[in-house]
Amino acid sequence: MDDVPYSMRQKCLPTYLVIDASHSMTPYQDMVNRTLDRLHRKLADSPRVSEFAHMSIIAFSSSAQLVIEMTDLELIPAMPEVVCSGNTDYRAAFDLVRARIDIDVAALNARGRAVLRPAMFFLTDGQPTEPGWEAAFKKLVDPAWKRHPHVITYGFGTVQSEVLAKVATKAAFYAEEGTRQDEALTQAINSLLNSLVASSRAEEMQIPTVAEGYRTIPVEYMD
Incomplete structure (x- = not known):
């Protein structure tokens, strides 16, 4: 593929869905898995989108778990189930995303794709419980690292808007008052899908720029 001019290669957006699977999400575990199934079906039924936005799904709690390696979701027969438990360790999520970006971008380049800067959609219902997350986030979005991702955050439950503003480089959204967590989760995935279709x-x-059921929060970090 090295002989194909970069301008003629098919463009590809590495996309990371990073979803909170801590103990506080346990009452919504079935909803999380149904929502991921729906996301899978939508992208599998939209070849143009799934071929452009190759997706990896990461769940995090006391550690971070790679649910789906980066792929065209059209090639995945069924979505693995996520089990909710443990603390809310943002650092584990950020460290895993950074490690996976290096692996995934190299693989996509080797396949002859024109790889755009990655995008990370971060969904959480709680405050970070472990130290070190801010340093891990700064490392993830360090402009000196060419592959640093765009970060869009969606928050609901007990997470504070100030934290969502810090863990974002492009857009941050907080569920409107009175929105149930299952509704907030569904609306966040809808926003993600709309963004990928437009992309x-x-x-x-x-x-x-907007997400139904959410209010926009000014982003603290701008790249």
Whole structure:
């Protein structure tokens, strides 16, 4: 593939869905898995989107788990189940995403794709419980690292808006008061899907500016 000019290669957006699977999400575990199944079906039924936005899914609690390696979700027959338990360790999530970006971007380049800067959609219902997460986030989004991702956050439950603003580089959303957590989760995935559909049409990352059921929070970190 090295002989194919970069400008003629098919564009690809490495996309990371990073979802809170800590103990506080246990009452919504079935909803989490149903929502992931729905995401899988939507992308599998939209070849143009799934070919453009290759997706990896990471669940985090006391540690971070790679649920789905980066792939075209059209090739995945069924979504593995996520089990909710443990603490809310943001650091574990950020460290795993950074490690996976290096692996995934190299693999996509080797397949002859024109790889865009990655995008990370971060969904959480709770405050970070472990130290070190801010340093891990700064490392993840360090502009000196060429592959640093765009970060979009969605928060509900007990997470504070100030934290969501810190853990974002492009957009941060907080569920409107009175929104149930299952509704907030569904609406966040809808926003993600809308963004990926728009991105595939434009062949570049389209950052969501609004999300139904959420209010927009000013982002503290801007890249």
